[in-house]
Structure formats: structure tokens, C-alpha cells
Amino acid sequence: MRRNLPPLNWLRTFEASARHLSFTRAASELNLTQAAISKQIKLLEQQLGEPLFQRKARSLVLTRVGTAYLPKVRDAIEMLAEGTYEVFGDRRSDVLTVRVTIGFSVGWLAPRLADYYQKHPDRPLRIVSSVWNDAFNRERFDLDIRYGHGDWPGFRADRLTWDSLIPLCSPALLQGDAPLRVPDDLQHHDLLHVMGFDEGWAVWLKAAGVPDFSVGPGLQFDSTLITYEVAAQGLGVALGRSSISERERLSGRLVPPFDLAVPIDEAFYLISPADVATHPHAEYFRQWLLEEVKSEQNAA
Numbered sequence: 515m516r517r518n519l520p521p522l523n524w525l526r527t528f529e530a531s532a533r534h535l536s537f538t539r540a541a542s543e544l545n546l547t548q549a550a551i552s553k554q555i556k557l558l559e560q561q562l563g564e565p566l567f568q569r570k571a572r573s574l575v576l577t578r579v580g581t582a583y584l585p586k587v588r589d590a591i592e593m594l595a596e597g598t599y600e601v602f603g604d605r606r607s608d609v610l611t612v613r614v615t616i617g618f619s620v621g622w623l624a625p626r627l628a629d630y631y632q633k634h635p636d637r638p639l640r641i642v643s644s645v646w647n648d649a650f651n652r653e654r655f656d657l658d659i660r661y662g663h664g665d666w667p668g669f670r671a672d673r674l675t676w677d678s679l680i681p682l683c684s685p686a687l688l689q690g691d692a693p694l695r696v697p698d699d700l701q702h703h704d705l706l707h708v709m710g711f712d713e714g715w716a717v718w719l720k721a722a723g724v725p726d727f728s729v730g731p732g733l734q735f736d737s738t739l740i741t742y743e744v745a746a747q748g749l750g751v752a753l754g755r756s757s758i759s760e761r762e763r764l765s766g767r768l769v770p771p772f773d774l775a776v777p778i779d780e781a782f783y784l785i786s787p788a789d790v791a792t793h794p795h796a797e798y799f800r801q802w803l804l805e806e807v808k809s810e811q812n813a814a
Contacts, residue, residue, distance in 0.1 A: 524558040525587050527551055528566060532584045535574045610795040611640040613655040617708075617738035618782050619643060621758030622675075623659075630802050637795045650785070656793040657800070658785045661711065672784045672800065674807050675757035678775035679718045682759060682768040684748040694751070694771035697722040704750035705732035706741045713778040715753055721776040742768060757782065 530540035537551045544551070559565055566580035576584065614623055619641060630639070642655060650658055650669065664671045683703075687694050692702035697719065705715055719727045733750055735741045738758060745752035746767045754762070756775065762768040784803055786792050 518561070520558055520561055524554045524561075526591065527554040528558055528580075529584070529587050529591060531555060531567070531574065532576055532580065535576075537574065608795075609638050609640045610657070610793045610799055611642060611655040612657045612659065612799065613642050613644050614659045615661060615782070616643045617755075617758045618659055618661075620739060621761055622782070625761070626806055629806070630799070633802060634795075634798055637798055639799070650787065656786070656796055659782055660785060661780060661782055663712075663779060664781070664783050666783075666785055668788055669785045670788045672804060673781050674784055674803065675755075675782045676777070676811075677781055678756045678777050679713070680754045680756060680759065680770050680775045681718065681751050681772055682742070682745055682754040682762065683751045683771050684746055685766070685769050686748045687751070688769070688771060697724050697727070697772060697774075699771075700751060701727065706745055706750040706752040707732050707734045708738050708741050708753070709734055709736050711780065713780050717778060718753060718774075718776050722772070722774055 527540060527544065527546075530543050531537055531551060534540050534543070537548050537555070540546075541548045541551045555566065562579075562583075564579040565577050566583065568575040568577055623641075627639075644658075644660070650666075659674070664673060681700075683694060687703065692699065694700070694703070700719075707714060715732075719725060733744065735744070738752075738755070741752045742754070742759070742762050744750060746762070751771070752768065754768070754770075759768070763770070784800060786796060786800075
């Protein structure tokens with residue numbers, strides 16, 4: 515990248531001044547003083563080594579160099595604006611933006627969204643996916659659904675799930691040369707791990723009465739979706755979380771080889787900043803989400 519690129523604010527000032535042919539109107543548009551506009555243009559001309567305007571008594575006129583430079587600056591600013599919108603969208607629109615972990619969005623939220631839109635047809639959502647529990651970014655989303663123990667200082671946290679760990683595998687692994695019949699049989703198969711969870715195979719194996727079982731590195735993935743797919747191909751045994759593995763179990767692609775579900779403390783939570791006003795539609799989504807959770811608990 516060339517290092518002689520002028521500061522972006524100088525270029526914006528030049529484009530506005532050239533469009534209006536007036537420092538006064540450019541200052542009004544950019545919410546600056548006329549003196550600030552004039553100073554930025556002088557600094558830009560000094561850096562470029564060429565005058566961009568002829569200053570007349572009551573008007574500005576672009577020089578030959580200024581006329582040649584203007585379309586290039588204008589194109590660059592427009593490309594930057596379009597690129598910013600393409601990546602980030604209109605974050606300050608009326609759309610409530612919710613960041614959701616990929617596993618929860620596919621395994622739990624997506625099958626229920628039709629009910630939300632039926633009840634709130636005039637309150638659209640924007641769902642953005644996350645893999646890791648990155649810091650809450652209030653400029654990019656309004657609510658966040660993440661996995662943990664509910665201890666996020668400065669945030670309101672509503673618990674959404676009460677999970678149990680359940681080994682899952684392809685039906686093919688129940689047969690063959692090393693069938694899965696008791697937990698000790700796992701030593702003949704690869705264990706599939708999902709990174710980012712505190713409670714995993716060691717917790718389940720201890721509850722199963724085989725605490726000395728060597729978990730080992732196994733195969734590691736950053737998403738439950740990839741883990742389930744690899745398990746469905748018969749390449750190992752996944753450790754499902756009850757709240758987001760139901761679809762795989764109901765489809766028959768994955769089955770529990772053992773009749774042992776181990777409750778854990780980790781869960782999915784809806785979090786939002788406790789110290790600032792939320793999006794006007796946030797409470798509608800929150801109440802709908804908690805009603806879905808309560809309905810699921812009552813049906814259990």
C-alpha cells in the first residue's frame with residue numbers, strides 16, 4: 515500500500531468543496547467551520563504539491579489538477595461507502611439484530627422462527643452467526659445468544675436451556691468389528707470434540723464410571739454442526755448437547771449408543787447490555803424466546 519495517501523477527512527473535505535464550489539456550504543454539510551475546511555484544503559494541497567482551487571472573491575474554481583483529481587476521489591469514497599454497507603449493512607435501521615451461535619441457531623432457533631414471525635410479522639429480525647464467544651459489540655448487534663455459565667458482568671442474562679451431555683454416533687457404529695455396547699467400547703473409536711465448551715467428554719466419562727478413560731485430543735472442531743456431520747459419516751463419536759442435537763436424533767442420522775444423559779451447568783443464554791437502552795423490538799423478541807423456553811419445559 516502506498517504511504518502517501520492523504521487523510522480521508524481531507525479527501526472528504528475536498529470532494530464536498532469541489533461539489534459545492536464553496537467552503538461555506540462544504541462546512542455546513544460536514545458540520546465543520548469554514549476555517550477548518552480552508553485549513554484542511556491547504557494541508558491537502560501542501561501534501562500533493564499542487565493547488566486544487568483558485569480562490570476568487572466570491573467563489574471557488576477548480577484548477578486543472580483539481581478537476582482531474584475530483585472523479586478519482588469521488589469514486590474512491592463511493593466504493594468505500596458501498597463496501598462498508600455490503601459488509602455491515604445498515605446497522606441503524608429498524609431491524610433488530612441478534613447474534614447467535616451457529617449450533618443454537620440451526621439446532622434450536624431456526625425451527626421456531628416461523629412462530630415468531632406469525633406473532634410479530636411487523637418486527638423483522640437480522641440473525642448473524644458467531645462461532646466463538648467474542649466480546650459484545652453494540653455497534654453490530656443488539657442481542658447475543660451465547661454459551662456459558664451466565665456470568666457476564668454488565669449484562670442481563672436470561673437462561674434458555676438446561677443441557678445434558680449425550681454421546682451420539684452413526685447407527686453403523688452399533689454394529690461392525692468394534693460395536694458400541696458399553697462406555698469402555700469408546701476406546702476403539704475417535705472421540706469428537708467441540709472447542710469452546712468447558713464441560714465435555716471428561717464430565718460424561720466420569721459419570722459413566724470410567725474416569726480413567728484417556729480422552730486424548732481426538733478430532734476437534736469449532737462448530738457442533740461440523741461435529742455432527744463427521745459423526746454421521748461414521749468417523750467418530752460426538753458428544754451432543756440435548757438442546758441442539760434433537761434434530762439429528764429425530765432424523766435417525768445420529769443415535770445414542772448408551773442410555774446415559776449427564777446434566778451440566780453450562781447453558782445457552784440471551785444477553786443484552788444492562789446499562790443502556792435496548793432496541794425497541796428487543797423486549798418482544800426476549801419475551802417470545804422465554805415463552806418458547808417455558809413451553810418446552812412444560813412439555814418435557
